[in-house]
Amino acid sequence: MDKTFIGNDEAFLNLNSYAMSQNPGPLILLGKRGLGKRQAAMDVIAQLMGCGSDELYKNPDFFLLDRQQDTIKVEDVLALLDKSSLAALKGKKFFLVCNAENMNVQAQNKLLKLLEDKNHTNVLIFLCNQDALLETIKSRCNIISFDPLSVEEISPYFLEKGIAREELLFAAYLCDFCPHAIENMGDCYPALLETCKNLMLARKKEEFFQILHLIREKDPENFYEVHSAHYWVALQMFYYLFEQLLLQKLMIAKAENSMDFKSLSKLYSLPHIYQICSVLSAHQKQWQNSSYSKNDFFDLIRCMVKEP
Template identity: 25%
Template structure:
């Protein structure tokens, strides 16, 4: 079991022990960044709990739009009240559970406090800070780690993908997650521009500075990922004083401040620090 899943051997060991001893909690939180296998682990764990390849006593829900709403949780609670038909247990997975509204979490709390004996609820969480402490306290919290470069190489080889590139560091972009593979493929040109941007910082090419900075202004929808990769490049080149500027810019954007003004803030502060 779990043989085909990369990384997180400690999680494999723990879940395997639960399965072998048929010792299951009523509720789990699988927490960690996106793209490290939490959902795949949850599905395989559910199959083992149910001992049914058809997974007939299984229910799954995810966001309706940008959040998981209280109506969805109430529907889940109605389903949970139905006893399993084919297995001794029923498994319920809430994917992107950190997108539950506060009202939805408070509603779920009632079930977590008094779950049916047959119920196993798994919350898949990417941002644990979004989960109420009262919800967390009633779940077994299983923390997933980032994938190692070795694990990522295995994935690339298995899927006939190349991980060697002279222009960008693939492993730095992925940062322990397979979630960014599409980012590398779809936004390679932008990543390359960032590499040139930092290279020109090193060469003090002031003339090229604003031209290079266009990569930020032109990519509103993917700016957070680009800023995260920029910080990786800055760290590699020992521009520690600029990393804090990038972090402040990222936080301003996440707080829905004016996009262009945020980028202006970053660029002007870069110039002040460097020139």
């Protein structure tokens, strides 16, 4: 099996062993979004089915359950169970469940019988971006973990993608050190890069309001409206800015391939930077819990501008 993701060599070895199994059991690929889990799962299934990964969607023994970010409900699992009762053309059927952490408890419980298929005629593979499945599910599965990478591991891939050397650390932060996420960023990457560079040049904190288009009421270019669809990445941009600023304040050696912070460090005391980093972490958790609003964004910006 060819390797189609960057790094995570141990995961690749485990996937190869799994792909050579005569009776593969249920499998969980666990790790953050952007580490190449989905293509890896497709490659494993294709090898077990004796076809190319680009042919899977036409194969009647392959079933994909992908609700994107929506909740996977009982009715979705019941439809999958109906398909599991059909005879396989070549002895086994494979079910790939994407974003499996979005399955509600009732849906997960409905899968238990299928996971206990001792004849291995129905093989379930889960893609999980978070460790959120029930223990009763996990105990019946093999688990292969994918970990975020180092900047050194990511850099060759980013350079091939045309990212400038001085932007490598910035790009790694935006991807949360999960390199394949860069492929889905589209126009938001250059926009966030430009915003970050402008913030680095700020000579007073009040300029943040101007740079983020927060001065004029209902400005269509205000930062939150422009980036609300990928706000997690925007939070990563702020985190890069202030964590690197913190390292500079602590006189820790400047990270290789990081950008120049110009005069921004003169505007912030060490306690203020610590406070902002702490608040950013809380906002990231709040965003993950889907309880974030535009008012929360304004609170974050006020924290960045006002000294504690």
